[in-house]
Amino acid sequence: MIRAGGWLLAVAALTLPFWLQSPYHVHVAIMAGIFGVLAMSLNLLLGYTGQLSLGHAAFFGIGAYASALLTLKLEWSFWPALAVAVALAGIAGFFIGRLALKLRGAYFVLVTISFAGVISLISVNWIELTNGPLGLPGVPAPELGPWSLRTKTAYYYLVLAAVALSYLVCRRLVRSRIGRALVALRENEALAESIGVDVTHYLVLAAVVSAAMAGLGGSLYAHYTRFVSPEVFLFTYTVTMVIMVVAGGKGTLAGPLVGAVLFTALPEALRAAASWQWQMLAYGVVLVLLVFLLPRGIVPRLGETLAGRHSAAAVAPAARH
Amino acid sequence: MAELLQHLLNGLVLGGTYALLGIGLTLIFGLMNVVNFAHGEFYTLGAYVCFAALALAGADFFVALVAAIVVGAALGWLCEVTLLRPLRNESIDTTMLVMIGLWIAMQNAELLGWGGVAKSIPHPFPTAPLVLGPVAIAPLRLFVLALAAALIVASWLLIQKTKLGRAMRATFQDRDTAALMGVGISRIHAATFAFGSGLAAAAGALLGPIFLVYPSMGDLASLKAFSVVILGGLGNLPGATLGGLLLGVAEELGAGYISSGYRDAVGFVIIILVLLFRPSGLFARQERIA
Numbered sequence: 001m002i003r004a005g006g007w008l009l010a011v012a013a014l015t016l017p018f019w020l021q022s023p024y025h026v027h028v029a030i031m032a033g034i035f036g037v038l039a040m041s042l043n044l045l046l047g048y049t050g051q052l053s054l055g056h057a058a059f060f061g062i063g064a065y066a067s068a069l070l071t072l073k074l075e076w077s078f079w080p081a082l083a084v085a086v087a088l089a090g091i092a093g094f095f096i097g098r099l100a101l102k103l104r105g106a107y108f109v110l111v112t113i114s115f116a117g118v119i120s121l122i123s124v125n126w127i128e129l130t131n132g133p134l135g136l137p138g139v140p141a142p143e144l145g146p147w148s149l150r151t152k153t154a155y156y157y158l159v160l161a162a163v164a165l166s167y168l169v170c171r172r173l174v175r176s177r178i179g180r181a182l183v184a185l186r187e188n189e190a191l192a193e194s195i196g197v198d199v200t201h202y203l204v205l206a207a208v209v210s211a212a213m214a215g216l217g218g219s220l221y222a223h224y225t226r227f228v229s230p231e232v233f234l235f236t237y238t239v240t241m242v243i244m245v246v247a248g249g250k251g252t253l254a255g256p257l258v259g260a261v262l263f264t265a266l267p268e269a270l271r272a273a274a275s276w277q278w279q280m281l282a283y284g285v286v287l288v289l290l291v292f293l294l295p296r297g298i299v300p301r302l303g304e305t306l307a308g309r310h311s312a313a314a315v316a317p318a319a320r321h
Numbered sequence: 322m323a324e325l326l327q328h329l330l331n332g333l334v335l336g337g338t339y340a341l342l343g344i345g346l347t348l349i350f351g352l353m354n355v356v357n358f359a360h361g362e363f364y365t366l367g368a369y370v371c372f373a374a375l376a377l378a379g380a381d382f383f384v385a386l387v388a389a390i391v392v393g394a395a396l397g398w399l400c401e402v403t404l405l406r407p408l409r410n411e412s413i414d415t416t417m418l419v420m421i422g423l424w425i426a427m428q429n430a431e432l433l434g435w436g437g438v439a440k441s442i443p444h445p446f447p448t449a450p451l452v453l454g455p456v457a458i459a460p461l462r463l464f465v466l467a468l469a470a471a472l473i474v475a476s477w478l479l480i481q482k483t484k485l486g487r488a489m490r491a492t493f494q495d496r497d498t499a500a501l502m503g504v505g506i507s508r509i510h511a512a513t514f515a516f517g518s519g520l521a522a523a524a525g526a527l528l529g530p531i532f533l534v535y536p537s538m539g540d541l542a543s544l545k546a547f548s549v550v551i552l553g554g555l556g557n558l559p560g561a562t563l564g565g566l567l568l569g570v571a572e573e574l575g576a577g578y579i580s581s582g583y584r585d586a587v588g589f590v591i592i593i594l595v596l597l598f599r600p601s602g603l604f605a606r607q608e609r610i611a
Contacts, residue, residue, distance in 0.1 A: 114592040115593065
């Protein structure tokens with residue numbers, strides 16, 4: 001049943017632009033996809049290793065700036081720029097991952113925040129490279145062979161491909177020996193180490209993949225909005241990712257995507273009713289309420305509910321995640 | 322030379338308030354094991370209470386400062402009782418998420434209440450600087466430095482000399498044993514959070530008149546408080562005091578001799594370097610309180 005649901009969702013995602021009436025709705029779908037990539041990226045660390053990165057906007061911003069600078073200043077085309085942006089974010093993730101060897105919990109959070117703070121200050125102050133607070137306008141739209149991906153519908157499919165790729169990478173990682181090692185580390189590090197799990201290796205690996213995925217999201221964002229400024233490092237982006245992961249269900253494959261769709265569509269729907277400040281205020285309150293009411297997130301809760309109703313299939317959703 | 326002395330003096334003024342921020346955070350972090358990302362919001366709250374008391378109610382500066390401390394401590398107490406007490410046995414990550422939620426909610430509530438435009442707090446001091454040998458200092462800054470020092474001494478006396486302080490130290494060392502010996506852990510946690518929040522509000526009320534008051538001012542204050550805690554070592558009160566002064570001076574020197582654009586990077590770099598090379602803090606032989 002779950003498999004059939006998955007196929008149904010895939011078909012719905014593939015045909016979505018034909019269902020949506022206005023370009024504005026396609027825009028919301030694109031943003032949901034970009035945030036889906038970002039939330040899956042954060043979930044690799046928060047959900048599977050238990051380490052909260054509050055500097056995730058840094059990897060997102062590095063991807064966005066690298067991609068924008070390579071296409072604008074060196075006039076590279078989109079695809080190699082995307083690859084280098086992903087690689088650079090991954091390298092940054094490698095360094096942060098090395099720190100995670102020594103630091104856990106609150107200290108890891110602080111290092112990631114500080115890292116994002118330094119990178120953000122550099123983007124504001126290194127005016128020769130980044131154009132400072134004014135940002136870099138005119139980032140070119142990507143091209144695929146003879147076609148330009150300038151239209152919203154075309155870009156939607158590009159983002160959808162990125163979401164699918166990220167999902168498959170996460171699934172491959174999580175269901176392999178690596179994923180089991182990460183969960184073992186999260187649950188009981190001393191025990192995992194004693195049976196031969198190489199802590200260093202796996203934490204760095206998770207950080208690199210997570211950062212590279214955030215870089216992918218950043219590059220997609222830059223070429224979609226066609227503009228990059230130090231605002232990409234805003235803490236709001238990181239907070240949004242955290243809420244998406246926590247609400248959807250950390251440590252589940254589908255959770256971040258559910259959270260991303262929900263928390264992109266909901267603010268857009270509320271935009272007419274409430275100003276941005278009210279939305280941010282609501283974000284804070286929602287985060288607090290989630291911890292109290294839905295500590296494990298929507299997807300695990302749904303799994304439990306389904307399991308309760310169909311007791312024969314009770315194990316399936318639980319075993320899946 | 323005169324320039325260096327001037328930077329050092331300005332750094333001490335900043336550093337005194339950073340120390341207040343750091344002392345509050347190091348107690349909350351060390352004693353309650355809560356990563357209080359909302360700490361900077363109590364700093365912002367203190368600045369706005371000070372603004373309201375001085376600009377709107379026309380109160381005396383001392384009254385404004387006391388009002389800021391009382392309001393900050395009261396709200397801190399309320400937050401501890403409603404948000405943290407039910408989660409006391411949860412992991413550090415869970416409470417951290419709640420504090421991040423509180424941070425965002427408080428900041429945007431302030432944005433809605435006061436608007437995004439920065440406000441300057443009127444203060445009763447003359448603006449002409451006092452010249453002391455090679456250096457000059459505005460009377461307001463001197464006053465801020467003196468009050469920060471007084472509050473630091475008062476905090477130290479509270480921790481070292483009172484019954485409440487002894488209970489706090491016992492809880493820090495071993496919560497379960499302290500509870501067995503009859504220390505009311507709930508009361509100590511609430512008191513610690515209220516005390517820390519009151520100090521943060523005091524720091525906001527002291528720095529508010531020197532700089533401007535705006536809703537997102539707490540973000541940097543939180544990070545600076547964390548740098549101070551990391552510099553001084555967890556739960557280390559003299560460490561937080563020295564760490565605060567050191568951070569203030571380092572920032573002034575960095576802004577004066579390197580680039581003012583990177584002033585706020587000093588704190589970030591300190592966090593990264595200290596955690597990399599001396600995770601227990603610069604002054605700590607071991608983690609301890611007081």
